[in-house]
Amino acid sequence: MLLPEPEQNILDRRDEIVGALKSLLPKGCVIDDRTTMKAFDSDGLSAYRNLPLVVVLPETTQQVSDVMKWCRDNGVKIVPRGAGTSLSGGALPLSDGVLLGLGKFNQxxxxxxxxxxxxxxxxxxxxxxxxxxxxxxxxxxxxxxxxxxxxxxxxxxxxxxxxxxxxxxxxxxxxxxxxxxxxxxxxxxxxxxxxxxxxxxxxxxxxxxxxxxxxxxxxxxxxxxKPATQRAMLVGFDNVQEAGQAVSTVIAAGIIPAGMEMMDNPAINAAEDFVNAGYPREAAALLIVELDGPEVEVDYLLDRVATLMKGAGASSIRISQSEEERNQFWAGRKSAFPAVGRISPDYLCMDGTIPRKALPEMLTRMSAMSQKYGLRVANVFHAGDGNLHPLILFDANAEGELERAEEFGAEILRNCVALGGVLTGEHGVGVEKRDLMGEMFTEDDLKQQQRLKCAFDPDHLLNPGKVFPVLHRCAELGRLHVHHGQLPHPDIPRF
Amino acid sequence: MARYTPENCTDIEDIVRDALQNETPLHITGYGTKTSLGGRVCARDELSLSAHSGITDYQPEELVLVARSGTPLLEIEETLDKNGQMLAFEPLHLNRFYDQPHPGSLGGIIACNLSGSRRISAGAARDYLLGFDAISGRAGYFRSGSKVMKNVTGYDLSKLMCGSFGMLAVMSEITLKVLPRPEFMTSLSVTCARLTDAQSALSAGFGSATEPSGGAIIKSGGGFKAVLRLEGVKISVKDRIASLSALLEKTGTLAVMSAEESLDFWQMMRDISCLQKGAEQVWKLSVTPSYAPQIIAELEAGHEVDYALDWAGGLIWLGGRGAELGEAVRNALARHDGGHATLMRAPEAIHASQPVFQPLDAALGGLQSRIKTAFDPMYILNPQKIELAGAADANAL
Known part of the structure; x- marks a missing residue:
């Protein structure tokens, strides 16, 4: 994964740029020493790290405006950053770019x-x-x-x-x-x-x-x-395909639960080891279904969902009997990522979405890919809307494993697109999936998206190197290709 | 004066390319039901999508429907209804309002982002457009979005298409998220002496756990009737009606509407038949709900107006007359937390004398013009349908 080549003339002007930013912002709002900047060198996609040119932490909208205007006038790039929890590298700094943190906007x-x-x-x-x-x-x-x-x-x-x-x-x-x-x-x-x-x-x-x-x-x-009542149901299945099918069955019955999550056996056991959520360890797959609304509605729908689940082959069903128990059901799911972090030195979290009905097929392909790459995978899905979060387990210190994990991840996402889905359901493209955009979009699709970018930022100064695999100059994108590349009547003034 | 009725995407592309080469702008229509909505399009030739029609993919269990942009809205609604599903944003039916035979095409509803009463709880048309393909004003085919519920891959151009009034691209196929139709619906009416009390009833209802799916106010007798709609499984609706009645019993006279009454009421809101017939002008005001009574009081002080409220008070349908009403409306909004007003219907002279949509400030207006240029640099598609600030230059981008 490559970031755009830093511009040497910007790197050479670093002292001048830092000085100008310090003159625009109050004391303490510009961080330029490398040790402190280290805290900003990555986001939630921590496999990638890079020191920014300088970090600014403005306190007012006017200051944000001043910084951006100055950077625009001086051709300096900006990478915005919130809390830095992006899982796709959206806030990964550029060596020749100002990292603009919004952390002080906390009211x-x-x-x-x-x-x-x-x-x-x-x-x-x-x-x-x-x-x-x-x-x-x-x-x-x-x-x-x-x-x-x-x-x-x-x-x-x-x-x-x-x-x-x-x-x-x-x-x-x-x-x-x-x-x-x-x-x-x-x-x-x-x-x-x-x-x-x-x-x-x-x-x-x-x-x-x-x-x-x-x-x-x-x-x-x-x-x-807040809904009057919220209750969750744990449903175990002896095979993952049945669990995947059950998700479609519930939606097809006209029920839209507040949440419908799925975990496979490795994820269930990692979560269970971590927080003792009371999950069925022997189940091949677990669904967590939450229903909310008035108590009578929740009771009624829990009953209907339970019937549908039994019909779909559920091997165990448990319904939360108290708010404490509901929170316990969710605790396992919500800590699934750190839980997996304990059973593997490193993991990559993918984020494709597929049509719900393709869940069983995707799960079959996933285990085949796991064998092919020789890497374990734990699956945590927002199953109700077909959003997958396979966690690929690997050891970055083992020769070649990161690369293998990345190839595995890319193949998962290609399969998502092939099954009628998309590269990312909620984590964003960032730098992580940037080079896979061509799997889902044609060159023309991507060019039209970039023309929109040009309407906001014609010089590509704001977060370049993210989302789009190739940066086209706006002048090139704006050209009309009619009459074999020539504008009609080039001599007349345009509208 | 040519009228094109392409039957497929390739033909649309050819027509737009010819228009671009000849620099002859196109008026993009479906069935022409909303020609009166928005600015008067400055084009002699028409591209009607009425022959580009039909549902191409419908998977009820996936909650996804794909249709060509010229598909009649009624055909979509009937198909969904047969399968116990619906368009959750409850599109407006403007046929009565504009004196047209039917409510037009799916493409028109999406292009104008016309959402009905469930907008307040379920979201707008723009929240249900999962994806599309289209021909831009550069005569280029492109796709955006997908057929899945959750997708953040690339810019969300679906949002931009919704409400663009055909000024950015000609949509060919439209992919929508659809939802199960609630099995039961009823409404509670609260009759109050004052508009502020009716508004408070809506605010209390929407601030409660009874999950209203619609909240409207109409004039009734000498007072006001606030109506709150509850939908879902029957046992739940009955329970929530009871909770809502208990909550609102002190705000006015309560009545639970029958299923038929309730259906009629919300169809009236959907059709904008809630205003007295024959108003010279009709405005649509999108406001901060709690300010609606003050905005209306201010307008009533200087003008003879008729009105009904929807979206829990956030939408005011306003009927009135006179060339100066528009300015009064925009001034009233400016004094009450902003919002925006659209002139929905008026005699041509009044229509021509003022902006139809809310004028934008220079920074926002500039962005809008640059977005237009990014998709349609030669202003081939529906020029003047939305008034854009500044001139565009095809070579500037």
């Missing part, structure tokens, strides 16, 4: 229960939003596993999901407005407490744009009333 600015919104600065953590409103019975629905640490601004950049997005949607379905700064340093506000902002849906394309279009400086999200 919730308004809670509005009447309109059911929270407005927060981008560095506020996802969980802090729920924490701020839970005493009044509200919560913020998207709940990525990293919610204790990940920032709401980063959630916008990555369009983060979580176990409950099956029913409540991803970040994009829960954000109402943003303030953002463009690479020109212009401050733009889109949306707010009203719905469907006028004009082209810039809020929609900003969400999930991985820090390539602008820097978010304020976020307004909708909050929801």
């Amino acid at each position: 919730i600015t308004e809670i509005d229960y009447e309109n059911r919104t929270v407005t927060a600065q981008p560095g506020v953590t996802n969980l802090a939003i729920t924490t701020a409103v839970q005493d009044n019975g509200f919560y913020y629905a998207p709940d990525p596993s990293s919610q204790i640490a990940c920032s709401i601004g980063g959630n916008i950049a990555e369009n983060s999901g979580g176990v409950h997005c099956l029913k409540y949607g991803l970040t994009t379905n829960n954000v109402l407005g943003i303030e953002m700064v463009t690479m020109d340093g212009e401050v733009v506000r889109i949306g707010g407490k009203h719905l469907d902002a006028p004009g082209f849906d810039i809020l929609g394309v900003m969400t999930g744009s991985e820090g390539l279009l602008g820097v978010v400086t304020e976020v307004t999200v909708r909050i929801l009333r």
